[in-house]
Amino acid sequence: MSDTLIPAATDRKPSRAVALAVAGVVGASLFTASRAYAQSKTYTFNDIPGSGDIKALNYALALEDLESALYLQCLDKLKALGISSGILFDYTSEFTTVEVDHAAFLRGAITSAGGSGAAIPVGTYAFGLDKITDARGVLEFLLQVEATGVRAYLGAIPFFTTKSAYLQTAAAIQATEARHTSVLTIVRNILYPGTNVDVAPLSGDTTINDAAYNTAVPNQGNKGIDVTLSPDVVLAGVSPFIVKIGP
Amino acid sequence: MNEMTEFLRDGMNRRAFLARMSAAGLGVGAMALLAGCSGDDNNNNNGNINDANFPGVPGRSINEVVLNFALTLEIAEADLYRQALNLAAGRPITALLDGQQNTIYDPITVTSAIPGPQSTGAYRANISTGGLSAGPAAAAFLYLVQFAYVEATHRDYLKGVLGAMGAPTVTNNAKGYAYPTGTDLSSLKAILTTLQGIEETGVRAYLGAVPFINDNGIAQAAAAIYSTEARHSASVAYLIGLDAGPRKNRTAVGDKQVTTTYPHENTFEYFADPNVVLSTVASAFFVK
Numbered sequence: 001m002s003d004t005l006i007p008a009a010t011d012r013k014p015s016r017a018v019a020l021a022v023a024g025v026v027g028a029s030l031f032t033a034s035r036a037y038a039q040s041k042t043y044t045f046n047d048i049p050g051s052g053d054i055k056a057l058n059y060a061l062a063l064e065d066l067e068s069a070l071y072l073q074c075l076d077k078l079k080a081l082g083i084s085s086g087i088l089f090d091y092t093s094e095f096t097t098v099e100v101d102h103a104a105f106l107r108g109a110i111t112s113a114g115g116s117g118a119a120i121p122v123g124t125y126a127f128g129l130d131k132i133t134d135a136r137g138v139l140e141f142l143l144q145v146e147a148t149g150v151r152a153y154l155g156a157i158p159f160f161t162t163k164s165a166y167l168q169t170a171a172a173i174q175a176t177e178a179r180h181t182s183v184l185t186i187v188r189n190i191l192y193p194g195t196n197v198d199v200a201p202l203s204g205d206t207t208i209n210d211a212a213y214n215t216a217v218p219n220q221g222n223k224g225i226d227v228t229l230s231p232d233v234v235l236a237g238v239s240p241f242i243v244k245i246g247p
Numbered sequence: 248m249n250e251m252t253e254f255l256r257d258g259m260n261r262r263a264f265l266a267r268m269s270a271a272g273l274g275v276g277a278m279a280l281l282a283g284c285s286g287d288d289n290n291n292n293n294g295n296i297n298d299a300n301f302p303g304v305p306g307r308s309i310n311e312v313v314l315n316f317a318l319t320l321e322i323a324e325a326d327l328y329r330q331a332l333n334l335a336a337g338r339p340i341t342a343l344l345d346g347q348q349n350t351i352y353d354p355i356t357v358t359s360a361i362p363g364p365q366s367t368g369a370y371r372a373n374i375s376t377g378g379l380s381a382g383p384a385a386a387a388f389l390y391l392v393q394f395a396y397v398e399a400t401h402r403d404y405l406k407g408v409l410g411a412m413g414a415p416t417v418t419n420n421a422k423g424y425a426y427p428t429g430t431d432l433s434s435l436k437a438i439l440t441t442l443q444g445i446e447e448t449g450v451r452a453y454l455g456a457v458p459f460i461n462d463n464g465i466a467q468a469a470a471a472i473y474s475t476e477a478r479h480s481a482s483v484a485y486l487i488g489l490d491a492g493p494r495k496n497r498t499a500v501g502d503k504q505v506t507t508t509y510p511h512e513n514t515f516e517y518f519a520d521p522n523v524v525l526s527t528v529a530s531a532f533f534v535k
Binding site for chain 1: 355358361362363364365382386390393394396397398399400401404450453454457458460461462463464466467468470471472473474475476477478479480481482485486491492493505506510511513514515516517518
């Protein structure tokens with residue numbers, strides 16, 4: 001297996017990216033912030049081990065591994081903030097279970113298909129949650145990561161083999177990420193009214209710029225559909241949070 | 248309990264549902280669709296590859312057939328949303344969406360009429376909330392407006408894609424679409440309960456079509472629509488007090504799983520076979 005996604009441990013400090021995400025700065029997505037403030041290696045799709053479907057599945061697993069770790073840490077963070085009930089805690093808890101399920105399923109599928117060692121190892125992540133001081137910060141961070149997950153799966157589709165037996169299952173995961181995104185958006189709008197955001201892509205949305213999203217499907221912003229993000233864009237966005245991959 | 252309610256409710260046996268539809272004389276359109284779409288459905292069968300999984304759906308290739316399958320559903324869904332929005336806004340049920348011209352199936356050409364973020368445009372709620380409190384009721388009407396436009400845009404998008412491919416393109420059912428007699432559309436909550444069931448069917452339809460697509464670009468475009476249907480369903484479910492899902496509950500279309508065992512009910516989405524979706528939707532909503 002490739003070891004290109006197994007970097008030496010580094011002292012990652014994604015505090016700037018997290019701060020921007022938490023602050024909800026308009027136009028400063030997880031990605032623009034991360035690209036600007038990445039501390040070390042920026043991973044690309046070439047760093048994902050395997051080929052064909054295994055590579056595409058490992059890409060999905062890399063993101064699910066990170067996402068499930070984030071959810072688990074966010075649950076702990078909410079508890080540390082004295083929050084152990086209510087809609088934010090309840091949905092964070094529920095979605096943690098789902099994301100852990102996704103990661104475990106993908107790891108098992110890759111191992112079944114490619115044998116022992118085919119799956120990308122479990123990672124260690126530093127999300128800078130210590131810099132977050134309130135529940136809203138946790139929620140905003142989760143929202144950005146979920147929204148990224150929806151787009152990341154769409155962006156991965158071209159990398160599956162044609163008529164891949166895995167594509168339907170990957171799609172069955174992708175839409176759950178979309179549900180999570182919308183539910184967390186509603187939670188946000190309920191808990192922090194006044195700056196409500198929309199729960200789904202709109203028709204005629206002119207704020208979506210195809211070039212910025214590096215999409216393979218043109219003019220998505222005007223079609224009321226989810227936009228895609230290419231794997232390289234996604235990996236650049238999450239790279240600052242990766243401390244190491246593997247033991 | 249009427250047919251539509253049964254379509255929406257958990258625990259509905261598909262066979263019983265279809266039998267009831269047939270007994271009610273509502274299976275004619277579905278049978279026409281299954282038989283090759285002659286007559287009322289106005290499908291263009293030029294170059295139809297006659298894939299048994301998509302009975303009557305035109306297309307020179309399986310990809311075109313899948314896109315026409317999606318368009319068949321989006322045309323119906325967009326029109327059902329348009330009708331629901333008109334009901335909720337106190338407008339005539341035949342009224343066009345603001346921004347449409349000439350007929351209810353025309354594309355939205357006056358894009359300035361499309362409501363922007365967090366806006367209901369010129370639409371105002373004029374219906375009972377059905378017990379929703381002020382906040383959820385406002386959100387419910389907002390979603391109704393937004394999703395009505397999004398579904399119309401999905402329809403227009405798919406038509407555009409098929410047109411660009413030079414593909415035969417399915418047209419609207421000649422006699423239109425309607426909620427079955429007796430469907431409760433008397434309040435915002437009732438309307439959204441109905442639409443949430445339709446959205447769930449849409450999610451299953453797209454996911455069920457994925458294995459047939461042999462072009463990943465087409466799969467990507469379809470998936471980008473599919474996940475918005477999931478967003479719609481989850482959002483509406485939240486407002487009306489249902490689990491946001493995924494939930495295994497669409498027995499009318501025969502819920503199927505992408506893997507034998509789901510660790511939890513909401514780990515993965517569920518899907519339905521295209522021919523089952525077509526027959527069920529046609530039975531329920533195509534005017535004969």
